[in-house]
Amino acid sequence: MRNITPNLCHIVLLCVFAVTLPVTWAVGDVTIPDPGLESAIRNELGLEPTDPITEGALAGMTYLNANGCGIVELTGLQYCTSLTKLDLWDNQINDLMPLQGLTSLRWLGLYGNQISDLTPLQGLTSLTELALSYNQI
Helix, strand or coil, X not given: CCCCHXXXXXXXXXXXXXHHHHHHHHCCECCCCCHHHHHHHHHHHCCCCCCCCEHHHHHCCXXXXXXXXXXXXXXXXXXXXXXXXXXXXXXCCCCCHHHCCCXXXXXXXXXXXXXXXXXXXXXXXXXXXXXXXXXXX
């Protein structure tokens, strides 16, 4: 009778790999809670509605135009660490905390929002242009 132990080991290893592979891919996925911001990001990255938004894809973005998208919340932008230009004009944004670590930003357009606190922008030392007209400041 033939020894089936090596074949059984291969089957078990394949099953373990098949189960863990999707979990490994999902680790870097990012959820963008604001639908307007998510749509703008998907458009910039060329992603379909069901495609995952990954940390790596966000980290590679250098520009985002999200003007007039009805954005309220910026959660998720903290992963966009390579952004040099960010346009967020004419939205309803009031919390800038997700931007505080985006130290590559040189241009930030926040015209026409609900911003009253600029404290999160203090560490953005590369910032050379900041548009803030029509806010609560």
